[in-house]
Amino acid sequence: MLEDKTPQRTPLGDLGEFGLIKHITSKIPLYNDTVLGVGDDAAIIEARDEQTLISTDMLVEGVHFDLSYQPLKHLGYKAAVVNLSDIYAMNGNATQLVVSMAVSNRFPVEAVEELYSGIRLACERFHVDLVGGDTTSSTSGLILSLTVLGKQKAEKVVRRDGAQPSDLIVVSGDLGGAYMGLQILEREKAVFQENPDIQPDLQGNEYVLERQLKPEARQDVVKILHELDVVPTSMIDISDGLSSELLHLCEGSKRGCRLFEEKIPIDPKVYDLCEEFNLNTTTVALNGGEDYELLFTIKLEDFDKIKGNPNLSVIGHITEDENRYLVTRDNVAIELTAQGWNPLADKEE
């Protein structure tokens, strides 16, 4: 009946997630001690000598995960990690987590326990307090909604809007692994559906499978930066893909960038698999997403502090203008675009 009553109808996919959020959340008035509302990895709330950070994520079965290859414990772990990652992306410390879930009756209690055991494992590993939640039924499938609180001293909180010309662009770990893990899982699922007698062949692909099924949040990078006495000028975590996230930093800071293709850190296994799947490695690293590495900018004078750290790669720099370029191995500058991922686009059933 909604369809009949609404005179104007703009399909959700037209705006996309970012467009929709921007559209809905423009000019939101603030009444309390909120330092920063919608628009970054987390909101910032003043709380005396430290600020409170808050971030939330929703994961929907059939959209964000596929239970035919995602074990529930891993899913719980990943759901928590994805959420915590937003706090680390503010250079903060994650402290409390609330978890809501809607489950259809096809899930027995033991399934919910499995899921929670993964969430609790993440809380244990990252020293986060699980402090509440809501559990209810769904009419179909499993929906998870997590909200995390964190904190940090005001002068150490890092937003998306502080990148300055000549700042270096740095990324942690390596990219594209989670995406290639997903390719393998999708391939093996297709083989299985064709012939249920064939066992999935996952051997030798443990690294990329773990990147997809059980990623880690880079709390360690926040600690390293603290120890090195480096406060990034801007930071974000890589959930949608390097290009999409780098564009967010540039847009937030109203600056441009030069990203060097040859500097993008990629694991040898990802190279091998890209060849096997006939995919371009750079495209995978730029647009694959779900690696949950941290992408940040630092002042040029901080380079000596991070130089040689095996967890960190300098992949480019920020420019004065607003042109965003990928500089290829052949030294050609092409415009950086985000394929990203639009969870609101129409999908074929």
Added chain:
Amino acid sequence: MLEDKTPQRTPLGDLGEFGLIKHITSKIPLYNDTVLGVGDDAAIIEARDEQTLISTDMLVEGVHFDLSYQPLKHLGYKAAVVNLSDIYAMNGNATQLVVSMAVSNRFPVEAVEELYSGIRLACERFHVDLVGGDTTSSTSGLILSLTVLGKQKAEKVVRRDGAQPSDLIVVSGDLGGAYMGLQILEREKAVFQENPDIQPDLQGNEYVLERQLKPEARQDVVKILHELDVVPTSMIDISDGLSSELLHLCEGSKRGCRLFEEKIPIDPKVYDLCEEFNLNTTTVALNGGEDYELLFTIKLEDFDKIKGNPNLSVIGHITEDENRYLVTRDNVAIELTAQGWNPLADKEE
């Protein structure tokens, strides 16, 4: 495939929501400045001279709301109010809200705007900052997950566990209205489904319809208590029904109660409708739920402060033992039981 791999299967409905939460959240370790974790209306986090409160709620289409009679703007307003109510139920001030939603593609952008306009209206009315969220697609229906932060001085935060013998049991407003509003909506929906030419007859029932479709959170009661210099010894909001919530206070405080049937505040309109629908008014008030009134206990010596306040009714008192009684109009004490509402129970499709 879940069905095949899990050797032990306990249906979710067997445990019920409270059972499941208790089961999953037992012995959760805490690592940070968490004062109180799972188990009350909100968690409590130490934050210097005030404490941070956090609470979350999930609302699922087809389980918690029916869009065939719930306008989207009202739904947004109600979703926010239900969440804020948990902070007021801790005697706190709600300050920030994050909203996640999963929407199927059958909803146009305008529908999401309508929903948000209701949420924003609630934020405006209750002076709460909308600071973030996540928007994604669902495979079916609409799912809302809201998390609210609040704050209060440590000595004024009210939990469920502080009721003492001889404390008075107090409730705000009146009860049963939201339930009777739902009865009318369900009746008119059935009539409409039988014969779409008949227009719904809602005239004269505005009060109970508003109680159901657009309830208010009792922020005003928190203010009144502050002005009267009364700090309740325990408090909860009435979402599931008076009996269920009173039992929560008794269990939390390890005490009993005597609740007087004749003292339960009921609007004359609810009496009329109960007669029309052939329902027992007391049963409706005890088990109807969704009134979002505040139920709390105060020390006997605070009675003079609240006496005569039209927003507050004394409906019973706390006892030393753990017997929970409803004292009927005929002065017969019967055991108080909660029918409540189990969102995890099997439902017929």
